Amino acid sequence: MSFDDRELEEIRKKKLMELQKRMEEERKAEELRKKQQLVKETILKSILTSEARARLANVKLVRPELAEQVENYLIALAQAGRIARPLTDAEVKEILARLAGETRREGRINIKERGW
Numbered sequence: 001m002s003f004d005d006r007e008l009e010e011i012r013k014k015k016l017m018e019l020q021k022r023m024e025e026e027r028k029a030e031e032l033r034k035k036q037q038l039v040k041e042t043i044l045k046s047i048l049t050s051e052a053r054a055r056l057a058n059v060k061l062v063r064p065e066l067a068e069q070v071e072n073y074l075i076a077l078a079q080a081g082r083i084a085r086p087l088t089d090a091e092v093k094e095i096l097a098r099l100a101g102e103t104r105r106e107g108r109i110n111i112k113e114r115g116w
Helices: 003-047 051-060 064-078 087-105
Strands: none
Touching: 003 051, 003 064, 003 087, 051 087, 064 087
16 A cells, blocks of 8 residues: 555545544434423423413414424423413413514514604
């Protein structure tokens, strides 16, 4: 083996090791994400009725960012001990409406204020 061949072989080995390391990190990150999702689902299952969970799942199909916002809000309430019983569909509907209204207001541009 010539000097160039050995150099090339070393570069190949190094690249292969980097690729394997990156793949392992991605696998670990995916595993962590799945565990976090499982914990999230477990908490939501304990603080929402089945109808409320179904509503949230339907919202997630149409407005995933809103559903995520509501889920995080509910989990924070649960972790703070502010949810004593499972929330009903009507209660989740209220929370969705309130948070959806806040989201809409933030994105609105008032033309009169701009002078257009």
